[in-house]
Amino acid sequence: MTAEAFVYDAIRTPRARVRRDGGTLAGVPSYDLLAQVLVELTRRGLPAKVVDDVVMGVSTTVGEQAGDLARVAVMRAGWPDETPAGVVSRLCCSGLDAIASGAAQVRTGMAGAVVVGGAESMSRTPMMADRPAFALDDDLGDATGFVTIGVSADATAAKHGFTRAELDAWAVRSHARAAAADWRCVVPVTSGGETLLERDEGARDGVTAESLAALPALFADDPLWSRVEERFAGFVRPAGGLHTVATAPQMCDGASAALLGSADLEQTLGRAPIGRIVAWAHAAVRSPGLDGTITAARTALSRAGIEADDLVVAEVNESFSVTPLLVARELGLGDDVINVQGGAVAVGHPLGASGGMLLAHAMELLGRRGGGHGLLVIPGALGVATAVVVEGFAQEDALPGGGA
Template identity: 60%
Template sequence: MAFSQFTSEVYIYDAVRTPKGRVRRNGGTLSGVPPYELLAGLLRELTRRGLDPEAVGDTVIGTSTAAGDQGGDIARSAILWAGWPDTTPGGVVSRLCCSGFDAIGGAAARVAGGVEDLVVAGGVESMSRVPMLADTPAFAYDGQLQDRTGFVTIGVSADLTAADHGYTRGELDAYAVTSHQRSLAAPDSPSVIAVQADDKVLLTRDEGARADASIETFGQLPALFADDPSWARVARRLPDSVRPDGGLHTVATAPQLADGACAVVLGSRKAGDLLGLTPRGRILAAVQTAVRSPRLTAALAATGTALSRTGLTPGDLDVIEANESFAVSPLLLTREFDLDPATVNPRGGAVATGHPLGASGGCLLVNALDELEARSAEFGLLAIPGGLGLGAAIVITRN
């Protein structure tokens, strides 16, 4: 398990994101926007909001599928497209669903260690243009590697985890309905920056949330992973495990595919003072961890470590942004840490509005900051499980 506890203060000077655009077969709202433009639009917005690009020491961007339109260092491409200085460096990190967490945590560690005074971190994923597995990873196609490592489809991991912990199909469906309701009720945010193309506004709010979401409607949907062939590997690795009869997660309780980007300005107190920046918060700890596939529980381990490193208890947390990597993920985190459900994803989440993979870490950070500010509250937690047993957590504070 890798973690960073920042003894030197790391300030969040700004955090912005695009709305999340739903991926559709016939072309989603943001499908015509290249990922370098999704990200570049946020870099230009940061400049409009008072950031001096000349002061940025580095730019670190998380991208899960660094191929096609997202290959070849999309961070540097976005910097040049945005008109930032030619001397501004940029690079990409890839840790599947945890990529954005890696970018933010790594950038924070560099600020805390005195390597840089000001770093922009974030993520981008255009799943319309670069679908999952477009980079043909060995774990998805190499049968020998799959058999040795126990790789399974992440939806099978979600179903297995839900069954292990006693969740029913009805509980998962009910959670999804709540996510849709909260997403629809979420207030507009100045941190969510409209996406424009050719002087036309394409999207101002997250897409995907349905006003007609109901337990009855969701209950009629077929399970996605009941007949997935990777259940055979579960049986070999965990012979005592219980395969849920008929499956548990559906398209309603799985994270929606989405396009989006985020950008977070992290820096030292010295940088903020020199540039006249007002902090919105601080990063207290960042954790990356993993469990052996086929479990989908690494976010629990990451959360426990992040809390212990900061000296906080679950009761100290005012807002929790737990990525809805299937409905079981936030439900399990809420139960295991005895969290108040009202504080977990109060603005809805990925089963309603989508999971743009590498951008999700920054999207969760933006949501958490917005909600902490709205509540005049102090501590927030971000948590996410990912493919191949990965997981991550970040603890932030407004003070």
């Protein structure tokens, strides 16, 4: 008999923009960002000694982020030496993969309490710092269809008929909603007793379609377009390009953590769960497409036994504007369901941390709305995608200790 994987808590750091002159959190390694959310979980009532495993998503596992970042963060947080911890890396989908992996342990009875989430400091460990072979070896690049992620986004938008104006309009929406967002799941980042950041950076009031229309396209002249044309029969390259700096996800730093557990954990914690992990699915499409999100989402919904119309919220990572636009159109999601408080094109996508952030958002929003089902979706390079279906329970506060 399969047990339930309940969600007892879900939190995240603010998202801090990467800047050339050093961002707000550029001085904080990713293991410290992760350690701070682990410490916060204990402050909110988790006895670290009951944690059976820690599973964290990390996309770029090199340098400071190599060598089992999760175990380093556990030790940095002062958790018991006996606490096991490890990482999963599925590019941008890493955080959702960590959630699925932790939920599987609980549902099969192999663990009673698992902490999941992820971390990424793109200031300190830039994307592609691991120098993957598919990006460096021309023969392997040809075989895998590797292109820069922006070319993937443009190619996917062109394939599905989205216009530059539609992509820009989504960015306007994202900025407006993110600027007005009120997330209670966010915990401040500190250093030496000083608070460095309390809120997401990046969102701007007053962004207009007219101002975005004046921005140049980023990927129109990329030499790797030839690989798209070779792999997609009949593909027509978009003239002048589609995505810009405004419709691309901000690079940023951040961490997330959620506590998953069995029904028995409620007695240990002295509080009820805030939701549960219902189903998940991994998918892939021919690279360099970014539309594996549709297969992943539909499969996860089918496994959950619900329809897209049953969703109360959907947190779709804004891996360029095309991603939420495509998911909204293909699943028929209303404007009051998808990314209701903005997303990554406004405030950033910290790669491995993003899955846990989407979970924290969905749990909070579902709690505010009286419960129901939510969908989390992220695509990644080389055509991969992951989707998770959750159920949130009605709460007075968005999260335990989260305030009114």
